[in-house]
Structures are given as C-alpha cells and as structure tokens.
Amino acid sequence: MAWQWFHRLGSPKWFYEKTTAWMPWLLSISLLIIISVSIWALGFAPMDAKQGNSYRIMYLHVPTSIVAMAAYYVMAIAGGIGIIWKMKLSNMVMKVAAPIGAVLTALALFTGAVWGKPTWGTYWVWDARITSVLILLFLYLGVIALQEAFSDQEMADKASAILSLVGTVNIPIIYKSVDWWFTLHQPASIKMTSSSIASEMLYPLLAMIIGFYLFFTWALLSATRSEILQREIKTKWVKQALLQKA
C-alpha cells in the first residue's frame, strides 16, 4: 500500500524512537553554527558604508523573520494533515509550532524596532510589512489561545487547524508587502537570482539562516517529543521509556 509510510510516520511511538538519536546532534550543530557565525558576523564582517555597524542586527532580524514565516507553514500544513488524516502526531506538531513561532515573530519585531530607531528614525511605523508581521504574531497567539480554550483536545486541534489554514494567506502578504505597497521597510535583499548584499556580508547571513533553521527543527522536535509523552502517558511504551530514563 502506497500510503503505508505516511501512516507509520503518524505513529507517535515510531516518531519518538526515531528522533531520539537526532536530538543532541541537531542541538549541538545548530548552536555551533549560531555561535561561530555570530562571532564572524559581529567581529569580522565589514561595516556597511551607509548604516555603519547598526546593520549587523540584520544577522538576528533576517533569520528570525524567515524562520517565523516558515514555522507558520509548518503549523498550517500540520493542521491540514490533522484534519484530513486525523493524525495525532500531526496535531501535536501544529500545537507546539505555535509558541515557537510566536517567540520568533516577537524577536523579529523587537530586532526590527531596535534596527529601525538608528536607521529610519523611529521604532515603529504602521506600514504594510510591519503590520502584517504583527498580524502573524496575533495568529500564533490565537492558535495558542484556542489550544487552551477547549477542554476537549480534538475540538481544540480542529479549531486551531482552521485558524492556521485561514492565516496562511498572510504569509505571501508579508513577503510581497514591500513590493505591492509603499512601505518604510526596504525591499528584500536576498533574491533567487541576485542579491544586493556584498558577498562578505551575505555569506554569514546565509549561514545564520541555516543555523536558525536547524535550531528551529531541534526546538520543534523537542517540543513534539514532550507533547507525545504527555498525550500518550497512559500507554505501555511511554511508561517503559520513562522507566528506562529514571
């Protein structure tokens, strides 16, 4: 049966056992990249001709923003799979993606405000880019709230999945807002074809983005594993796994 691999992926036990070995690797490699690239970006990448040193906050602002948007797709696709295949694991991924995404979005907004003050002359402006990212934060907070609002987990998962799916429309809006409307935020610097960043500034940025993706993967898997243990606490294998740890 062609769908067998897919259904096995949905087994919390199989997922928990498979990912155990990955966890320390994901965490150490991502931290290694983030720490070493921070030194590279803050200490060795050249100063920008116009912005001086303040441009360096982009090494935090850009990765958090990109991964915050990617995390939303992870949450919404997991919610969609949860609705279609009634897969327990998928609903767990959706639930745990929300707080991680919310933290990343808050960080993106905060670093953007800190960057905006010296360059634009203001912490905040209600332009299309910044406002749509604020809506992204509210969508994440909405999913977190919906998870808490229902005593029945199945209802909570269904409601969160619908909100996540409706909110997907916001992601292309965030991405294209700087091209569609007049905004204070500058257009994208990294493009598929050409980039408007000097390569000695671009490489640490790309490395930082990879580091943040890996760290996000670790955080997502780690939170999913905790969620599996909580929801499957009554099963035999979880009891055994916990006994083995103790």
Add this chain to the structure above:
Amino acid sequence: MAMHPVRKQRLMIVLFIVVFASVAVGLMAFALRQNINLFYPPSKLINGEAPEGVNIRAGGCVVPGSISRSKTDLAVSFAITDGKGDVTVKYTGILPDLFSEGEAAVVNGQMQGGIFMAEQVLAKHDENYTPVEVAEAMADASAKTGTSHQASCDGMDMSGNKNY
C-alpha cells in the same frame, strides 16, 4: 494510490478554507489598496489628490542639492521627488542619520499652500549593503574616469507599478 473518499472530501474542505480565505483577504486588500500605502508620492500631492491641512505622509527621493539648512536654528528645507514631480518639505528638528541627498525619505505632516510642513522625517534606506572600502573604491573610480556616480534619484522606484 487512490485516496480514501472521506479523506479526499476533507482535503477538499482544507483547500476550500485556504482558497476562500485568500480570495476574501485579496478582495479586502484590493478595496483598501490606497489606504495600505504608507505614504503619498509627490506627484499625487501636486495633482491635489492628497487632502490639504490634514495629517498625511509623503515619501520620495531627496533631490540632490535641494537641502538648505538654517544658520540659526534646526529648520531645514528640501525637495522630494518620485520622478514625476517634486514637492518642497519644511521641517524643524533633528534628521535621522541615514537622511541624505539621493536617498528616500518619508515625511509626516500637512500640505499647506503647496509646501509640505513636516512634523516627522524618517529615512527610508535601500536594500543594498556595501562594505566601506568598496563604496570608497567605487567613488574613487568614478572620480578618475570623470563619470559622475554621485547621489541621484535615478534608480529610485518610487512610482512605477505601485501607482494605482
């Protein structure tokens, strides 16, 4: 390989939610397209499309050579352009670090008799990042060859496809 009919139906529901939400938000954005813009381009201010005596924002490229500062206080005046027209801006206060000729700026204030009286000036920087040495080398090279690469508003996409 065929999907279970119940799952197929639920897949349709999921797709319907996404498509329906996108169309709804798309129509809303289309209806509000003017209000979503952060600022008016100068050509619209000249045409009188922007209201007078009401707080609005205008944005454009600071015309090189148009900045004139008062010798006694923080008053400054400059012109902003979108390539189709320019408007004079008057402002009293400290300008942001990145404010300069040939760079874009967004100003907050009121149109009064064809002059924009700004209460706030924000610098809109571009998406280019260049090391100091490279920028200096480029300036040197253009000075040697005699070609002028001084700040200009040529490459500024302040109008174009965003003009509704």
